[in-house]
Amino acid sequence: MKDILAELKKKAAEILPEVSYFICYGSGFDLLHSAPLFVKDKGDIDRLVLNRFCIHNLTSYLPPQKWPPGWLLEPGEKIGLVLKGCDSRSVIHLLAEKAILRSRVIIIGLPCWGMIDVNKLRNRIDINRINRVEQDKESIMLFTDANEVSADIKDILYDKCINCQYPNTLISDHFIGAKKEPDKGVQPFGKVLELERMSLLERSAFWDKEFARCIRCKACRNVCPVCYCQNNCLLDTRVPHWIKERVDANSNRWYHLIRAFHLAGRCTECGECARVCPMRIPINLLAMKMNSELFELFGFRSGIDVNIKPPLMTFQLEEDKL
Amino acid sequence: MQSEPRIIGFLCNWCSYAGADMAGTSRLKQPASVRIIRLPCTGRINPLLPLKALVDGADGVLISGCHPGDCHYREGNLYARRRLELLHRFLPFVGIDPKRLRYVWVSASEGQRWQAIVGEFTEQIKKLGTAKAQ
Numbered sequence: 001m002k003d004i005l006a007e008l009k010k011k012a013a014e015i016l017p018e019v020s021y022f023i024c025y026g027s028g029f030d031l032l033h034s035a036p037l038f039v040k041d042k043g044d045i046d047r048l049v050l051n052r053f054c055i056h057n058l059t060s061y062l063p064p065q066k067w068p069p070g071w072l073l074e075p076g077e078k079i080g081l082v083l084k085g086c087d088s089r090s091v092i093h094l095l096a097e098k099a100i101l102r103s104r105v106i107i108i109g110l111p112c113w114g115m116i117d118v119n120k121l122r123n124r125i126d127i128n129r130i131n132r133v134e135q136d137k138e139s140i141m142l143f144t145d146a147n148e149v150s151a152d153i154k155d156i157l158y159d160k161c162i163n164c165q166y167p168n169t170l171i172s173d174h175f176i177g178a179k180k181e182p183d184k185g186v187q188p189f190g191k192v193l194e195l196e197r198m199s200l201l202e203r204s205a206f207w208d209k210e211f212a213r214c215i216r217c218k219a220c221r222n223v224c225p226v227c228y229c230q231n232n233c234l235l236d237t238r239v240p241h242w243i244k245e246r247v248d249a250n251s252n253r254w255y256h257l258i259r260a261f262h263l264a265g266r267c268t269e270c271g272e273c274a275r276v277c278p279m280r281i282p283i284n285l286l287a288m289k290m291n292s293e294l295f296e297l298f299g300f301r302s303g304i305d306v307n308i309k310p311p312l313m314t315f316q317l318e319e320d321k322l
Numbered sequence: 323m324q325s326e327p328r329i330i331g332f333l334c335n336w337c338s339y340a341g342a343d344m345a346g347t348s349r350l351k352q353p354a355s356v357r358i359i360r361l362p363c364t365g366r367i368n369p370l371l372p373l374k375a376l377v378d379g380a381d382g383v384l385i386s387g388c389h390p391g392d393c394h395y396r397e398g399n400l401y402a403r404r405r406l407e408l409l410h411r412f413l414p415f416v417g418i419d420p421k422r423l424r425y426v427w428v429s430a431s432e433g434q435r436w437q438a439i440v441g442e443f444t445e446q447i448k449k450l451g452t453a454k455a456q
């Protein structure tokens with residue numbers, strides 16, 4: 001990815017005069033993390049990074065533009081954005097929902113080789129003491145003062161990256177680098193199918209345990225690119241009072257069921273909700289299950305085509321599969 | 323299960339409520355298991371309503387509206403059909419038996435059909451036993 005960083009910086013400098021700010025990646029708090037970076041001044045362009053730790057879906061930082069003009073964006077104001085393939089699905093979905101305006105975003109697209117899941121390194125080395133990282137396309141070397149390990153990249157990628165169906169940004173104004181071939185034979189709902197092999201009772205017990213661990217920090221909602229209701233989020237609304245503030249397994253279950261239904265046919269499977277969960281609850285699976293059913297019923301995949309109406313926003317008098 | 327199961331019925335005002343009413347006025351015998359909630363249209367049914375009923379311990383949920391194509395508001399039940407089918411398919415994923423939910427179409431003149439559906443569904447729920455409130 002290093003080779004396209006220079007190109008990205010060049011492009012960013014080019015579009016900067018057109019946009020209020022440019023959302024991209026900068027270095028994080030240590031060598032194993034990157035962080036979202038908001039660039040306003042030309043001088044900051046050198047702070048851009050592009051590496052195996054740029055996991056964040058930057059779509060989540062786009063202000064929802066259906067708010068009244070001037071509330072978050074001035075009329076005509078534009079925002080620049082760098083997007084990976086998977087993240088571009090969120091933008092496409094927001095466009096399909098008419099939540100954002102195409103004319104207000106300038107997108108730089110790129111090919112992606114997959115991001116490293118730092119959690120998969122935890123049992124190999126003390127990840128808090130890394131002081132040097134070396135990597136190439138296939139492997140990574142990590143060094144602490146006392147220790148060093150090397151790992152095959154493919155063993156430590158995020159699950160969603162291991163079989164990536166959309167490695168190239170699907171919608172962009174500028175595409176940098178050469179397109180990457182998508183992985184073959186991808187089973188997009190693999191994790192859902194795994195869970196479905198359990199019996200009803202086992203699955204019930206599985207979720208009971210997961211929901212009991214949730215601390216209702218709402219990070220999963222806050223990070224979600226399609227959870228843009230902000231002050232109107234049902235989970236924060238007292239009138240009507242859909243959900244208790246109390247944090248226990250039952251209200252947590254209800255919290256997640258509400259979200260699952262609000263995400264049906266809208267979730268773009270970026271996995272951010274599960275990634276940010278401090279309790280490591282695989283909470284993305286609920287919305288993924290919705291998506292797998294909508295795929296089976298209507299052949300619908302969210303965030304692929306701006307012109308396809310999401311299935312729950314429409315109907316047919318004669319349904320093929322209902 | 324000893325007593326009658328607790329079934330929540332979500333019925334649209336125009337077809338199914340009238341159909342159930344007809345079953346009543348024609349004195350068709352039916353179990354007293356269904357507590358009916360009358361709504362303007364099945365299109366009003368946020369899937370979270372039947373889901374909350376199930377999560378909070380209803381033994382079953384029976385939803386009924388006008389036949390597709392006959393909606394008083396033309397298209398409410400057509401949206402509902404997609405949502406309810408999705409709900410039905412989602413339930414087992416979180417460990418709720420999908421047999422506890424049924425959605426049907428009953429017109430204002432189908433009192434007998436309503437009687438049959440309530441009877442059948444009540445039997446089905448009795449077999450499943452009492453739901454645990456979650």
Ligand code: SF4
Pocket residue numbers: 213214215216217218219220221273276277278279280281283
């Ligand atoms: S991020 Fe995790 S702990 Fe926080 S509310 Fe979501 S599921 Fe619960």
Ligand code: SF4
Pocket residue numbers: 220223224225226227263266267268269270271272273274284287
């Ligand atoms: S629910 Fe999770 S996986 Fe789906 S779009 Fe939101 S953050 Fe991404």
Ligand code: SF4
Pocket residue numbers: 221226227228229230232233234235258259262263
């Ligand atoms: S949980 Fe529902 S109401 Fe809240 S932000 Fe997400 S979609 Fe909106």
